[in-house]
Amino acid sequence: MGEETRNFPYADVIVDISHESVDRPFTYRIPEDLKGKLETGMSVSVPFGRGDSVRQGYVIALRDSISFDERKAKEILRRAKEDTAVDAVLVRLAGWIREQYGSTMIAALKTVLPAKQKKRNLEKKEIRRLLSAEETEDLAKRSAQKNRSAMARLLSALAERERLPMELVREKLHISSSTINSLEKQGALRIQSVRIYRNPVESSMEAAKKKDAFGKDSPILSAAQQKIVDSVLDDYDAGIRKTYLLHGITGSGKTEVYMKLIEECIDRGRQAILLIPEIALTYQTVVRFLKRFGNRVSVLHSGLSAGEKYDQCERAKNGDIDVIIGPRSALFTPFERLGLIIIDEEHESSYKSETMPKYHARETAVYLASLHHASVLLGSATPSLESYYRAKQGQYGFFYLGERLTGNVLPQVHRVDLRQELRQGNRSIFSRKLQELMEERLKKGEQVMLFLNRRGYAGFVSCRNCGHVMECPHCSVSLSEHKNGKLVCHYCGYEEPAVKSCPACGSKYILGFKAGTEAVEEKLRQMYPKARVLRMDGDTTKKKDSYEKILSAFADREADILLGTQMIVKGHDFPGVTLVGVLAADMSLFAGDYRAAERTFQLLTQAAGRAGRGDLPGEVVIQTYQPDHYSIVHAAAQNYEKFYEEEVLYREIGGYPPSSHMMAVLVTGEDEEHVKALAQELAKLAGEEEGAVTVLGPCPASYSKLNDNYRFIFYMKSVDEKKLAEARERMENHIQTLQKRAEQVQFDIDPMNGY
Ligand code: ADP
Ligand code: ZN
Ligand code: ZN
Numbered sequence: 081m082g083e084e085t086r087n088f089p090y091a092d093v094i095v096d097i098s099h100e101s102v103d104r105p106f107t108y109r110i111p112e113d114l115k116g117k118l119e120t121g122m123s124v125s126v127p128f129g130r131g132d133s134v135r136q137g138y139v140i141a142l143r144d145s146i147s148f149d150e151r152k153a154k155e156i157l158r159r160a161k162e163d164t165a166v167d168a169v170l171v172r173l174a175g176w177i178r179e180q181y182g183s184t185m186i187a188a189l190k191t192v193l194p195a196k197q198k199k200r201n202l203e204k205k206e207i208r209r210l211l212s213a214e215e216t217e218d219l220a221k222r223s224a225q226k227n228r229s230a231m232a233r234l235l236s237a238l239a240e241r242e243r244l245p246m247e248l249v250r251e252k253l254h255i256s257s258s259t260i261n262s263l264e265k266q267g268a269l270r271i272q273s274v275r276i277y278r279n280p281v282e283s284s285m286e287a288a289k290k291k292d293a294f295g296k297d298s299p300i301l302s303a304a305q306q307k308i309v310d311s312v313l314d315d316y317d318a319g320i321r322k323t324y325l326l327h328g329i330t331g332s333g334k335t336e337v338y339m340k341l342i343e344e345c346i347d348r349g350r351q352a353i354l355l356i357p358e359i360a361l362t363y364q365t366v367v368r369f370l371k372r373f374g375n376r377v378s379v380l381h382s383g384l385s386a387g388e389k390y391d392q393c394e395r396a397k398n399g400d401i402d403v404i405i406g407p408r409s410a411l412f413t414p415f416e417r418l419g420l421i422i423i424d425e426e427h428e429s430s431y432k433s434e435t436m437p438k439y440h441a442r443e444t445a446v447y448l449a450s451l452h453h454a455s456v457l458l459g460s461a462t463p464s465l466e467s468y469y470r471a472k473q474g475q476y477g478f479f480y481l482g483e484r485l486t487g488n489v490l491p492q493v494h495r496v497d498l499r500q501e502l503r504q505g506n507r508s509i510f511s512r513k514l515q516e517l518m519e520e521r522l523k524k525g526e527q528v529m530l531f532l533n534r535r536g537y538a539g540f541v542s543c544r545n546c547g548h549v550m551e552c553p554h555c556s557v558s559l560s561e562h563k564n565g566k567l568v569c570h571y572c573g574y575e576e577p578a579v580k581s582c583p584a585c586g587s588k589y590i591l592g593f594k595a596g597t598e599a600v601e602e603k604l605r606q607m608y609p610k611a612r613v614l615r616m617d618g619d620t621t622k623k624k625d626s627y628e629k630i631l632s633a634f635a636d637r638e639a640d641i642l643l644g645t646q647m648i649v650k651g652h653d654f655p656g657v658t659l660v661g662v663l664a665a666d667m668s669l670f671a672g673d674y675r676a677a678e679r680t681f682q683l684l685t686q687a688a689g690r691a692g693r694g695d696l697p698g699e700v701v702i703q704t705y706q707p708d709h710y711s712i713v714h715a716a717a718q719n720y721e722k723f724y725e726e727e728v729l730y731r732e733i734g735g736y737p738p739s740s741h742m743m744a745v746l747v748t749g750e751d752e753e754h755v756k757a758l759a760q761e762l763a764k765l766a767g768e769e770e771g772a773v774t775v776l777g778p779c780p781a782s783y784s785k786l787n788d789n790y791r792f793i794f795y796m797k798s799v800d801e802k803k804l805a806e807a808r809e810r811m812e813n814h815i816q817t818l819q820k821r822a823e824q825v826q827f828d829i830d831p832m833n834g835y
Pocket of ligand 1: 299300301302305328329330331332333334335336337485486
């Protein structure tokens, strides 16, 4: 039951709306005429402080009772008219996030509200003339006649421009403070302070100007690009707001479409947010937007200082910028006139928050857009199953761009069967085909990228002889090998003893799959002592900037081979790369969760897209024990549609998203028995309503203990998302009744990351 339908007597209101003040909401009595009419996020006028001055606040919760003397409670005065103000929108958004993803209102508010700046605002001094231009000019002439040349210089400058920065006056015009003071006394000018904002893209802007990058015009859009733009704008101008999916292969001109739409959005007096994965927010991307939008664009990302972040929010609020670029959290930029949200690489799992509330930026963007009457455009070369599914159902508009505009052709892809290699006596991690092609590249001085798509928790067991993978008989995901040797399903907890021989072919080569980038690097150095190898993984990118440094070193051809995890397949163009090797495609294929095949398809498609970006054609080698697996076959052929058809079928049969919904419930705490007991209690509550949701587990999570905290997990599935929300509500209510609970409970709808 939604809380707004009941006649609550009290409401929690926050008055000073900021990240820090949400911990101290004030409880007010709701007057008779407003009972049943207030909702989370509405703005109200309330008496505040000793003098009861009237302030505007936001309702963040409705409540039945009050924790202090009821006679001391003040009463809400009225609903405020200003309901569309951006703060009200953000509070409503927080309310929706709380409902949708399950968290406290305070955690949701902290997610959406900008943190208040602890540092001082930056200010600078400027001089403002108080007389008209003519009067000032007159005065300048008279000063000159009296040989007061400094005074004359300043006055002439002021005649031309009403306001001059103090810096300029002192350092460029060489005017002393006594001259300025004397003119101030005469009433000719005033010294004033103005707030200035930190601008994180200023240095990029300077660099871009120096490189003369500003001069270039934007390209004329191709017919296919223009059609997309026109179609979105026709809807927009007819008052129709929708979510659109743009499926476009890498290099097909999606970014140009984004920029054109943003431009048109600005022309219509509205603002735009462009979300990109943090990892893709490189100097090159920013400069491309700076060229187009100058200082009307800014960025918001985790590398900024608190002051820089705060100032970007202020600039957005004041209307000083029209476009913001950033990862997931940039969605909460406080634009008053938001007209368009674009999410590039919408399939990326980084759009899902990993901390409570575990919101997905895509769903949240669609809701936020509805509050602002704005449009949403999702773009990807490998759309998420969810988005493609919705596009097919007509819920999203759909566009396709299928040609590379840079003219170069798609690479040739070789699938190598590692079972075959083993049978023929090659036990190396490099197949003969890959070795042959690598040697050829090294001889010619072309570059190679080697990719090991390792997932932290991939511990699947497979047969090196026939490729058979040990799977859960109930969940159709691979079993993971535990330290005690048992094979365990991370969804339902099913387990079986380790196997000595392959159940399919009887071979003894059935093993856990492990390979690390370090070991591969070692091998490369032995095989090709002269080759220069760069390694990029979690270990080599711990330091700030190391990610950019490695990539630019490789781009500058300081190395022949770049070896790395999935990080290397994103962003960045390397024209020198003509060979991409995927060492073990199976690593992501059997990661033990329902998205494994989708993730593999995405990674392989992206990896293949890295080869042959320059003038030279590229080749790709995909090594696998499962060359016939549909995600590998279709990635090799770069055929998204075929992949989708098979994958969506698997999801339907397994009861996984997008055709069904799934919710993970993670219980953590220091006492293993308590954690387990609470997980079991909650799982029982979750499955209470007959036939509504299917419960898998609980069982220990794949990381069964982290930072001395035990972790138990269970999953719920249902075709009806509402049933999951109801089950969650039952659990939340139960949790509230528990006294002195030390365990934490997290909810995650349609999880994208493993536990
Ligand atoms: P995507 O975002 O799909 O990877 P981009 O928009 O980055 O594609 O375009 C790929 C390349 O093609 C870029 O170098 C871009 O400048 C160029 N490009 C895009 N659209 C056009 C166009 N209409 N005419 C000429 N070049 C274009
Ligand atoms: Zn076998
Ligand atoms: Zn299972």
